[in-house]
Amino acid sequence: MFSIPFLDIAALQSATGTVQLPGSKSISNRVLLLAALCEGQTTVLHDVLASDDTDAMLTALQTLGCEIERQAQQVRITGLDRQSLPAQAQLHLGNAGTAMRPLTAALALLVGPGQAFELTGVARMQERPIGDLVDALRQLGCAIDYLKNPGFPPLALRAADPQKLQASGSIQIRGDVSSQFLTAMLMALPLVAKERDYVIEVVGELISKPYIAITLNLLARFGIVVRNDNWQRFTIAAGSRYQSPGQLHVEADASSASYLVALGGIASDPALGQAITIEGVGEDSIQGDIRFIDAARQMGVHVETGPNWLRVQRGQWPLKAIDIDGNHIPDAAMTLAVMALYAEGTTRITNIASWRVKETDRIDAMVNELSKLGAVVDSGPDWISVAPPAADAWRSASIATYDDHRVAMCFSLAAFNPASVAVRIEDPRCVGKTFPDYFEALFALAQPKPNAVPVICIDGPSASGKGTLAAHVAKQLGFHVLDSGALYRVAGVAARQRGLDIAPEHAPALADVARSLQLVFDGERVLLDGRDVAAAMRSDAGSRDASLISAIPAVRDALLQWQRERAALPGLVADGRDMGTVVFPDAPLKVFLTASAEHRAERRYKQLISQGFDVKLASLREELEARDLRDTTRAVAPLKPAVDAKVLDNSDLSVAEATEQVLQWWRQAYAGAAFATLGHD
Numbered sequence: 001m002f003s004i005p006f007l008d009i010a011a012l013q014s015a016t017g018t019v020q021l022p023g024s025k026s027i028s029n030r031v032l033l034l035a036a037l038c039e040g041q042t043t044v045l046h047d048v049l050a051s052d053d054t055d056a057m058l059t060a061l062q063t064l065g066c067e068i069e070r071q072a073q074q075v076r077i078t079g080l081d082r083q084s085l086p087a088q089a090q091l092h093l094g095n096a097g098t099a100m101r102p103l104t105a106a107l108a109l110l111v112g113p114g115q116a117f118e119l120t121g122v123a124r125m126q127e128r129p130i131g132d133l134v135d136a137l138r139q140l141g142c143a144i145d146y147l148k149n150p151g152f153p154p155l156a157l158r159a160a161d162p163q164k165l166q167a168s169g170s171i172q173i174r175g176d177v178s179s180q181f182l183t184a185m186l187m188a189l190p191l192v193a194k195e196r197d198y199v200i201e202v203v204g205e206l207i208s209k210p211y212i213a214i215t216l217n218l219l220a221r222f223g224i225v226v227r228n229d230n231w232q233r234f235t236i237a238a239g240s241r242y243q244s245p246g247q248l249h250v251e252a253d254a255s256s257a258s259y260l261v262a263l264g265g266i267a268s269d270p271a272l273g274q275a276i277t278i279e280g281v282g283e284d285s286i287q288g289d290i291r292f293i294d295a296a297r298q299m300g301v302h303v304e305t306g307p308n309w310l311r312v313q314r315g316q317w318p319l320k321a322i323d324i325d326g327n328h329i330p331d332a333a334m335t336l337a338v339m340a341l342y343a344e345g346t347t348r349i350t351n352i353a354s355w356r357v358k359e360t361d362r363i364d365a366m367v368n369e370l371s372k373l374g375a376v377v378d379s380g381p382d383w384i385s386v387a388p389p390a391a392d393a394w395r396s397a398s399i400a401t402y403d404d405h406r407v408a409m410c411f412s413l414a415a416f417n418p419a420s421v422a423v424r425i426e427d428p429r430c431v432g433k434t435f436p437d438y439f440e441a442l443f444a445l446a447q448p449k450p451n452a453v454p455v456i457c458i459d460g461p462s463a464s465g466k467g468t469l470a471a472h473v474a475k476q477l478g479f480h481v482l483d484s485g486a487l488y489r490v491a492g493v494a495a496r497q498r499g500l501d502i503a504p505e506h507a508p509a510l511a512d513v514a515r516s517l518q519l520v521f522d523g524e525r526v527l528l529d530g531r532d533v534a535a536a537m538r539s540d541a542g543s544r545d546a547s548l549i550s551a552i553p554a555v556r557d558a559l560l561q562w563q564r565e566r567a568a569l570p571g572l573v574a575d576g577r578d579m580g581t582v583v584f585p586d587a588p589l590k591v592f593l594t595a596s597a598e599h600r601a602e603r604r605y606k607q608l609i610s611q612g613f614d615v616k617l618a619s620l621r622e623e624l625e626a627r628d629l630r631d632t633t634r635a636v637a638p639l640k641p642a643v644d645a646k647v648l649d650n651s652d653l654s655v656a657e658a659t660e661q662v663l664q665w666w667r668q669a670y671a672g673a674a675f676a677t678l679g680h681d
């Protein structure tokens with residue numbers, strides 16, 4: 001997961017490959033709660049989504065006394081014992097609507113005399129309505145108080161009035177704001193439907209019916225059969241009792257699939273043999289958002305399906321603009337608004353009022369962010385229309401994500417824009433709500449446009465702090481790191497292991513060694529042919545050999561391609577001596593990092609002493625100056641600043657100050673003026 005302030009996505013060209021989707025959030029949080037409601041029974045849930053929202057549910061259930069064992073995607077839950085619920089509990093549910101609504105209903109019915117539960121969430125959760133659910137529960141005699149604003153969390157729950165609970169067999173609930181209210185009632189009522197039927201009457205048009213269908217399907221798996229009269233009246237029969245299915249497999253997330261279906265439709269050209277294969281969810285999914293594939297097909301995308309997979313390729317291009325009622329696919333429909341950027345004409349998505357009460361006001365969010373890219377966007381209370389920018393009207397944009405995972409994921413698709421303008425996703429960590437590794441999955445499937453992967457070069461003399469600075473800058477940007485010095489060090493070790501003298505007359509053999517290095521960088525370990533050579537390559541002899549072998553032109557040539565191939569999405573910070581002059585001459589930012597010999601010798605001295613080496617400052621300084629001389633005077637790729645490098649003397653700078661300087665240069669160099677005013681400068 002990218003836990004960084006922003007993620008720059010390079011201009012992307014195409015996409016192909018296979019992706020295994022994470023588990024469905026809607027199913028995961030429902031079955032976690034249903035399993036917890038199976039009093040005393042154990043359920044093993046497989047392929048459960050690991051995300052912020054499921055963490056919120058699991059933590060709440062544990063606080064309530066549920067026994068939970070979690071191993072990767074498998075969760076073993078023993079149902080709550082009503083008698084051992086705590087007297088008091090405070091549940092923080094983040095921004096997880098699928099935890100807040102059903103837990104409110106279940107706990108409002110479970111809370112006993114003398115007990116009190118509080119349910120709260122992040123600031124946005126405190127703006128998301130829950131009044132219709134509370135009104136429905138109050139009809140049953142539930143005692144629920146608003147702790148801040150009427151109609152919104154946080155809530156306080158106390159024991160229901162038992163007489164009223166018995167008396168009221170019919171409950172009315174609004175269905176036109178969020179289907180989660182009805183889901184919550186459907187999941188809670190089996191807890192009390194012992195001796196009589198409970199009937200739920202839906203007031204107003206029920207939205208997002210497919211989500212209710214998921215709830216009914218899962219209730220049936222847990223032994224509760226609900227009578228559904230035309231989506232207006234639901235009956236939970238007397239004698240209903242939760243019964244664990246023992247084991248249950250969670251389908252992959254159909255809403256998350258929408259980004260990858262769109263990816264295939266935008267970027268997988270069948271003429272080039274490209275396709276996106278999505279594993280874990282197929283056309284027979286119980287999730288309503290699977291119907292997104294119909295909308296994608298209408299736009300011209302080619303989608304094949306099987307029992308548990310989808311295969312997607314670009315069909316018609318540009319895509320066809322569509323006019324669609326998005327009510328049945330409220331979450332996935334957001335992806336259509338970004339696909340509209342690649343369509344001919346104006347796409348209109350209607351009947352999506354629920355977007356306004358999701359993680360953010362999604363209609364406003366989409367209008368704001370699509371407009372930044374140059375699209376022509378209009379909207380109303382429950383609709384949005386999007387016309388793509390003209391070819392020359394695309395603008396680079398820093399996309400605000402409003403702590404909304406879906407905004408972040410769908411706007412990543414804008415990086416395929418024909419103008420190759422930069423796309424920055426702010427706060428990319430928000431995808432942790434449902435698809436923590438979304439960007440990793442995207443980068444594994446997508447190919448950048450030629451030379452589009454951004455590279456930051458940090459060259460400079462020994463012990464100037466290149467490696468340290470490279471690691472800090474890369475961490476801030478979510479980029480990969482290339483320590484090219486390590487490559488020459490390993491080449492030296494490999495040559496010695498093969499009994500070769502490191503001298504110019506052995507250049508062809510040394511180049512062969514360099515070309516065939518079998519290398520794995522694994523944290524502190526460096527595996528050469530499977531054996532850790534980190535200590536050998538960092539020894540004095542290792543440093544000398546690296547300096548000698550790096551002066552041999554054939555060796556440098558042999559290692560050139562390998563280094564260039566390290567430039568992978570989302571970007572690379574490369575440190576060495578010739579990163580800016582030879583390996584990545586077109587890099588948008590080149591830094592030549594230097595410091596006085598005195599400072600550098602002192603830093604290296606402290607570094608080695610802290611690692612337990614017995615060294616002398618004076619001899620270290622002599623060796624360092626000798627190495628500087630060799631590196632700067634050698635015939636091939638000598639150490640020198642590239643003509644367009646920015647020189648940074650960090651003699652009197654801390655690592656944090658030097659990092660900030662490079663990031664500032666980066667913001668100017670890569671994103672340019674487009675992002676200068678957008679909050680990171």
Ligand SMILES: Nc1ncnc2c1ncn2[C@@H]1O[C@H](COP(=O)(O)OP(=O)(O)OP(=O)(O)O)[C@@H](O)[C@H]1O
Nearest residue numbers: 462463464465466467468485603607650653654655
């Ligand atoms: N700005 C700085 N101020 C103080 N110390 C620093 C600074 N930058 C790096 N150092 C320290 O200097 C030492 C050498 O840094 P580092 O190993 O990153 O240098 P390098 O240029 O990559 O060296 P080499 O070329 O030998 O690989 C480390 O102990 C590091 O913590």
Ligand SMILES: Nc1ccn([C@H]2C[C@H](O)[C@@H](COP(=O)(O)O)O2)c(=O)n1
Nearest residue numbers: 484485486488546547550576577578
């Ligand atoms: N791009 C590079 C990187 C390193 N070298 C040489 C310079 C050093 O003598 C040796 C080890 O480098 P270090 O780990 O100290 O950065 O490799 C080079 O020539 N070109």
